[in-house]
Amino acid sequence: MDQTSLSKLDPVMSIEELNRFIEREFPQVNAGSPPGQPTYSILAIGDGSASMRLEADERHLRPGGTVSGPTLFALADITAYVAILAHIGPVALAVTTNLNINFLRRPASGRIDALCRILKLGKRLAVVEISMMSTADGEMVAHATATYSIPPRTAPPHAVL
Numbered sequence: 001m002d003q004t005s006l007s008k009l010d011p012v013m014s015i016e017e018l019n020r021f022i023e024r025e026f027p028q029v030n031a032g033s034p035p036g037q038p039t040y041s042i043l044a045i046g047d048g049s050a051s052m053r054l055e056a057d058e059r060h061l062r063p064g065g066t067v068s069g070p071t072l073f074a075l076a077d078i079t080a081y082v083a084i085l086a087h088i089g090p091v092a093l094a095v096t097t098n099l100n101i102n103f104l105r106r107p108a109s110g111r112i113d114a115l116c117r118i119l120k121l122g123k124r125l126a127v128v129e130i131s132m133m134s135t136a137d138g139e140m141v142a143h144a145t146a147t148y149s150i151p152p153r154t155a156p157p158h159a160v161l
Helices: 016-026 069-088
Strands: 038-047 049-056 093-105 110-122 125-134 141-149
Touching: 016 038, 016 069, 016 125, 038 093, 049 069, 069 093, 069 125, 069 141
Parallel strands: none
Antiparallel strands: 038 049, 049 110, 093 141, 110 125, 125 141
């Protein structure tokens, strides 16, 4: 799945499939959320992209009423993971190898949307960028770039190596 041109990068997993995967493999993502109201929810999967929403409440605030840095970092990381899996399939052991984040504005509690665009999707590495916006005022509150390591696919037992 080496992509030298990202002009067309179709998803291979639906939102429903991704939600089931996250619930099964990473139930801690939405642990403590009210029933039927996930803290992190997938909004859309597109051509080389994914978007998610964080419902930031008092659990996510630091003194002064600002959404904490670790909360925004988690939103960036989860959105990157979802975007990559949406395009490579359910590979639980794809892992973050680097994530850089810039905090741009003070986000208050409430909804924060994240949009992830895949910049490079190779056989072993994926590089993405994530923009996080406050839905209250539409302002970008943080921007991140991330690199993920994709584990090698194991060959079927009957494959000739």
